[in-house]
Amino acid sequence: MRTSSxxxxxxxxxxxxxxxxxxxxxxxxSRCGSEAPMINPANPxxxxxxxxxxxxxxxxxxxxxxxxxxxxxxxxTARARVQYDKxxxxxxxxxxxxxxxxxxxSQSHQYNIEIVVxxxxxxxxxxxxxxxxxxxxxxxxxxxxxxxxxxxxxxxxAAKGGLPSWWWIPVAAIVALLVGGVLAFVLLRGGGDExxxxxxxxxxxxxxxxxxVVELQNRLQELGFMLEADGMFGPVTxxxxxxxxxxxxxxxxxxxxxxxxxxxDAAEP
Numbered sequence: 206m207r208t209s210s211x212x213x214x215x216x217x218x219x220x221x222x223x224x225x226x227x228x229x230x231x232x233x234x235s236r237c238g239s240e241a242p243m244i245n246p247a248n249p250x251x252x253x254x255x256x257x258x259x260x261x262x263x264x265x266x267x268x269x270x271x272x273x274x275x276x277x278x279x280x281x282t283a284r285a286r287v288q289y290d291k292x293x294x295x296x297x298x299x300x301x302x303x304x305x306x307x308x309x310x311s312q313s314h315q316y317n318i319e320i321v322v323x324x325x326x327x328x329x330x331x332x333x334x335x336x337x338x339x340x341x342x343x344x345x346x347x348x349x350x351x352x353x354x355x356x357x358x359x360x361x362x363a364a365k366g367g368l369p370s371w372w373w374i375p376v377a378a379i380v381a382l383l384v385g386g387v388l389a390f391v392l393l394r395g396g397g398d399e400x401x402x403x404x405x406x407x408x409x410x411x412x413x414x415x416x417x418v419v420e421l422q423n424r425l426q427e428l429g430f431m432l433e434a435d436g437m438f439g440p441v442t443x444x445x446x447x448x449x450x451x452x453x454x455x456x457x458x459x460x461x462x463x464x465x466x467x468x469x470d471a472a473e474p
Contacts, residue, residue, distance in 0.1 A: 248276065248348055249275075249276060249277045249281070249339060249346045249347070249348055250273050250276060250277075250337040250348035251273070251276050252271055252272070252273050252274075252335055252337060252348055252349070252351065253271065253272045253350075253351070254269070254270075254271050254334075254335075254350060254353050255269050255270045255271070255272075256269060256353065257351070257352075257353060257354065258353065258354045258355065258356075259320060259353060259354070259355045260355075260356075261320070261322060261355065261356075261357070261358070265322040265323075265324070265326075265357075266319075266320060266321050266322070267320040267355065268317065268318065268319055268320065269317075269318050269320070269353060270315050270316060270317050270318060271285075271315070271316045271318070271335040271350055272313055272314070272315050272316075273285065273308075273313065273314050273315075273316060273335070273337050273350075274311065274313040275308035275309070275310065275311060275312050275313075276311070277310075277339070278310060278311075279310060280307070280308060280309050280310055281308050281339050281340075281341070281346070282305060282306070282307045282308070282339070282341070283305070283306055283307075283308055283314075283337050283338065283339055283340065284304055284305045284337070284338055284339075284340050284343070285300060285305075285306070285316050285335055285337045286300075286335070286336050286337075286338075287299070287300050287318065287333055287334070287335055287336075288333060288334050288335075288336050288349075289331070289332075289333045290331065290332045290352075291331055293327065294331045294333060296323075297321050297322050297323055297326065298318065298319075298320050298331075298333050298355075299318070299319050299321075300316060300318060300319075300335075301317045301318070301319050302317055304316075305340065316335060318333075318335070318353075320355060322357050324360045325360070326357055327357070328357050328358055328359040328360075329356075329357060330354055330356055330357075331354065331355050331356075331357060332352045332353065332354045332355070333352070333353055333355075334349060334350045334352045334353065335350040336348065336349050336350060337350070405463070406420070406466050408460065408461065408462045408463075409421065409438055409460075409461045410438060410443075410459065410460045411438050411439065411440065411442075411443045411459060412438060413438040414436055414438065415436060416436070418436050418437065418438045418442070419434050419435075419436045421438075421442070421446075421461055421469070422434035422435070422436070422442060424469050425445050425449065425469075427474055428449070428469075428472055428474055429474060430445040430449070431445075443459040444459075446459050446460075446465065447459045449465070449468070449469070449472075450465060450468075453468045453472065455468060
């Protein structure tokens, strides 16, 4: 009888022992043969500054930022706080936005710092930094950021004997009063050389008669309406007025008042 070539060969003693030996207790299983990243619990957050120093503008203001990255290897909620070398700076170096921010694994977040130096701040060099702690365990999960410096100059003193910086305010008020007075005088005087304006035309409606009705009927004729200028405001004239009012977006009441007179004057044939 023939022995199959697929039969397994017997293992040697050393090979058998290796096959039966368990893995060492210190062995670590890793995905795709690579070791898991190591987490440094002593520095749970990596903090970097946008610049090591900040320059104030002409209004004694500046902005800067710190970038914080979560290096814990798991999600965590972090709280940031600005630390100062001089307590006076706490009033004018402030963290804008939320101090407490949730971080995903390896997520980064930018904290913005606003600097507004008051005129009476003592001149000199100031420094500050951003510290971050984990909310769940602030004593164990804490990191310090790098220090950032800002130089505060002495306030510029006003020149002695000169005008105060607000001198232009009363001058502007006086000029405004003079201009307003001249305009009021011109408007009230009404330009005496001009002819007096024509008296306002009366309000007319159905049943009215007279020259105003004739003027209305003549104007309606000029605008293409068919009616007789007989000086009597009858149903036909009323209907033509209502049609005119509707076409020109006026209140459709058949009464010719100031708005309808103005629209009649402005209308083109």
